[in-house]
Amino acid sequence: MALIIxxxxxxxxxxxxxxAGEDGTLPAVDAVLPAKVIVPFTWWKEHKNALxxxxxxxPIGVWLAPDDEPAELVEDFDKIALIAVDFPxxxxxxxxxxxxxxxxxxxxxxxxxxxxxxxxxxxxxxxxCGFDAFAVRADKDIHDALNAFGELSIPYxxxxxxxxxxxxxxxxxxxxxxx
Amino acid sequence: xxxxxxxxxxxxxERVAQYSDQVRRRLSGELSEEEFRPLRLQNGLYMQRHAYMxxxxxxxxxxxxxxxxxxxxxxxxxxxxxxxxSTRTNIQFNWIKLEETPEILRKLASVQxxxxxxxxxxxxxxxxxxxxxxxxDEIVDPRPWAEILRQWSTFHPEFAWxxxxxxxxxxxxxxxxxxxxxxxxxVYLKKNAAGEVVASILAGGGLGRTxxxxxxxxxxxxxxxxxxxxxAVLRVYNRYGRRDNMYKARIKILVKALxxxxxxxxxxxxxxxxxxxxxxxxxxxLTRVSQFFAPPAYEKLPDTDASYEKHLxxxxxxxRWIERNVRPHKVPGYASVTLSxxxxxxxxxxxxxxxxxxxxxxxxxxxxGEIRVSHEQNLILANVKKRDLHTVWERAKALGFATSNIGLxxxxxxxxxxxxxxxxxxxxxxxxxxxxxxxxxxxxxxxLGDLTLNISGCINACGHHHIGNIGVLGVDKDGSEWYxxxxxxxxxxxxxxxxxxxxxxxxxxxEEMPDVVSQVIDTFVENRIEGERFIETYGRIGIAPxxxxxxxxRQPAHA
Numbered sequence: 001m002a003l004i005i006x007x008x009x010x011x012x013x014x015x016x017x018x019x020a021g022e023d024g025t026l027p028a029v030d031a032v033l034p035a036k037v038i039v040p041f042t043w044w045k046e047h048k049n050a051l052x053x054x055x056x057x058x059p060i061g062v063w064l065a066p067d068d069e070p071a072e073l074v075e076d077f078d079k080i081a082l083i084a085v086d087f088p089x090x091x092x093x094x095x096x097x098x099x100x101x102x103x104x105x106x107x108x109x110x111x112x113x114x115x116x117x118x119x120x121x122x123x124x125x126x127x128x129c130g131f132d133a134f135a136v137r138a139d140k141d142i143h144d145a146l147n148a149f150g151e152l153s154i155p156y157x158x159x160x161x162x163x164x165x166x167x168x169x170x171x172x173x174x175x176x177x178x179x
Numbered sequence: 180x181x182x183x184x185x186x187x188x189x190x191x192x193e194r195v196a197q198y199s200d201q202v203r204r205r206l207s208g209e210l211s212e213e214e215f216r217p218l219r220l221q222n223g224l225y226m227q228r229h230a231y232m233x234x235x236x237x238x239x240x241x242x243x244x245x246x247x248x249x250x251x252x253x254x255x256x257x258x259x260x261x262x263x264x265s266t267r268t269n270i271q272f273n274w275i276k277l278e279e280t281p282e283i284l285r286k287l288a289s290v291q292x293x294x295x296x297x298x299x300x301x302x303x304x305x306x307x308x309x310x311x312x313x314x315x316d317e318i319v320d321p322r323p324w325a326e327i328l329r330q331w332s333t334f335h336p337e338f339a340w341x342x343x344x345x346x347x348x349x350x351x352x353x354x355x356x357x358x359x360x361x362x363x364x365x366v367y368l369k370k371n372a373a374g375e376v377v378a379s380i381l382a383g384g385g386l387g388r389t390x391x392x393x394x395x396x397x398x399x400x401x402x403x404x405x406x407x408x409x410x411a412v413l414r415v416y417n418r419y420g421r422r423d424n425m426y427k428a429r430i431k432i433l434v435k436a437l438x439x440x441x442x443x444x445x446x447x448x449x450x451x452x453x454x455x456x457x458x459x460x461x462x463x464x465l466t467r468v469s470q471f472f473a474p475p476a477y478e479k480l481p482d483t484d485a486s487y488e489k490h491l492x493x494x495x496x497x498x499r500w501i502e503r504n505v506r507p508h509k510v511p512g513y514a515s516v517t518l519s520x521x522x523x524x525x526x527x528x529x530x531x532x533x534x535x536x537x538x539x540x541x542x543x544x545x546x547x548g549e550i551r552v553s554h555e556q557n558l559i560l561a562n563v564k565k566r567d568l569h570t571v572w573e574r575a576k577a578l579g580f581a582t583s584n585i586g587l588x589x590x591x592x593x594x595x596x597x598x599x600x601x602x603x604x605x606x607x608x609x610x611x612x613x614x615x616x617x618x619x620x621x622x623x624x625x626x627l628g629d630l631t632l633n634i635s636g637c638i639n640a641c642g643h644h645h646i647g648n649i650g651v652l653g654v655d656k657d658g659s660e661w662y663x664x665x666x667x668x669x670x671x672x673x674x675x676x677x678x679x680x681x682x683x684x685x686x687x688x689x690e691e692m693p694d695v696v697s698q699v700i701d702t703f704v705e706n707r708i709e710g711e712r713f714i715e716t717y718g719r720i721g722i723a724p725x726x727x728x729x730x731x732x733r734q735p736a737h738a
Contacts, residue, residue, distance in 0.1 A: 090214070090340075091217055091300070091340050092340065092422060093300075093337070093338070093339065093340025093341055093342075093417055094417060094418055094422075096336060096337045096338075096339075096340065096417070097337055097414050097417050097418050098418075100337055105452055119214060121201065121210075121214070121218055122339075122340075124336070125334075125336040125337075125339055125340075126336075128336035128337075129336050129337055141209075144209075147200075151193060151196070151197040151200075152190070152193050152194065152197060152334060153189070153193060154186055154189060154190050154193075155334065155336070156190070156330040156331060156333050156334070157330075157331050157332075157333075157335055157336075157406075157458065158456075158457045158458050159336050159337065163456070163457045164457050165331070165406075165457060165458050166186065166330070167327075167330075167460075167461065167463075167464035167467075168457060168461065168464075170184075170186060170467075173186050174184065174185060174186060
């Protein structure tokens, strides 16, 4: 079973991410059932009813590509157990905005997972933008990646993890730091 | 100046520790170069032609004397004894070893400095008017706002991986000395009828491959909303800016594709969700930050000083220096001095370790221990008593800082070019030096009056050639270095704003460049109506007479 970081711990994970093959085709709906799968948003839109019916027993997740519009998923929040956001390249920052929108504007409270080219040196940014699960790229040391969360402990600006910018809590932060 | 408290200090200290570990992981092979590259870039480290270049942030161009001394120490201990002040008011060290960069950043952190976000596809160092707080035409001091924006943008989790770099400039005076209109995001600060600070926000300006003057997307934004509005601009850009082609990835391309009006509408829609949220600025924070920029303890002085007046009459060189390098100050008895980093024979913007230390001494003795860096690549002592000006001039002369050429032809703005930069198509520094040597007669240059000459070694336009009255751009043709000349560019001309220069015609070889500039100047002199500035003559007669003159004597063989 693959390892992911969840709640700042390395844990085993039994979800499978369904991606298009090299020729761009996706498997038939029947072929991926009834495992715990995270399916592409475009595919979800097309096969929503079949997927929901087949997944009465197993939960289903949906992943968003950087150019997907998270607002379109809001109506389905009650049908899905997990949202993932794909980072095709670690340097593609669109997923950070998607994370914040899902949490701050659309109030998604379930698991929000970063998938794709997910590396230690971006995890702190992911976490601040609302991600709470991280499928660190398989060739990297996931235990080492845990170190990322403690590196920069004081953010200046507000984000999902702490909506208050430092200027609204500087006094408290100073007394905390000297304590 | 802004002083770190223990929180700000901890933030840069943690950054040094994080970066040190990243360097360790790179050296051990845990990080590939591809993975490490953006990490080092966001700490200011570039791989250049010969070595690493380390770009250190000088937020809105402000330095304390102890910080300047530390830059001198780094130049001596980690570089070859000099540094280059850039058109983004940062400093660059050109001969750096990767293994030493954590130590450099540790030393910088000890004086509240860093290399954070001086490169990479993120929000870069924020620039402002070098005469902030002292200019007689100032409406709003831009420094507290630039500092507030600096803190907001530092390690912003959503905007660390933008489509491309993002530059912000802030100006709060009648004259725009920060080239606000050629920035990704520009902020003009002013006051409304009730005397409250409001901002006009511009977006989509920039030079580079596609030079565009920024468009106003919001008028009269109340100051409380500055951060939430900027956040809305950045979010629209982060989500919809192009990522398929790095040459089309700057915000200006998005703004142009949508039209400024449509872009502004998308920002407004986004902002509607963010407005009045927790990032809305508080009076308490504005007061806290502003107090760092409170006026220093000025002496109560008469407007002028008898000995100063006498020196003005007795010494023509001193009077010339005062006219070109010294500006009026809003407080009676004070003036602002620009130390020229453009003497003939030195790369524009370069200073040695000894010079940095000497400037720090001058700042301590004569200007409340503070130095400013201008985007024109000069250094400023903003608060000098008029009665000290003659002494400062003598000292600056001995240090090589007193060339009376501010705003003149030889005050050349230039990027490091092909001598250092791996992006450059052509060298900049030798062209600048050849032009300075051609125009070494200071009296002649003085008589030519205000004239800007900007040189960029490639289309990225770090030398801001598009907004030079005379612009020079290095281009590559079949593997050799050529120079394209533009005329009529202007950083700012009051109400009409920035102008982009026009290409005069086919490009020139390096050897031809001094002659070409001479011919442009001759055309100006012959057509000039007494007292006219170059840009005024150009505006009156157009590009044709210049073009005719420059190409008349030229072999037609070139491309």
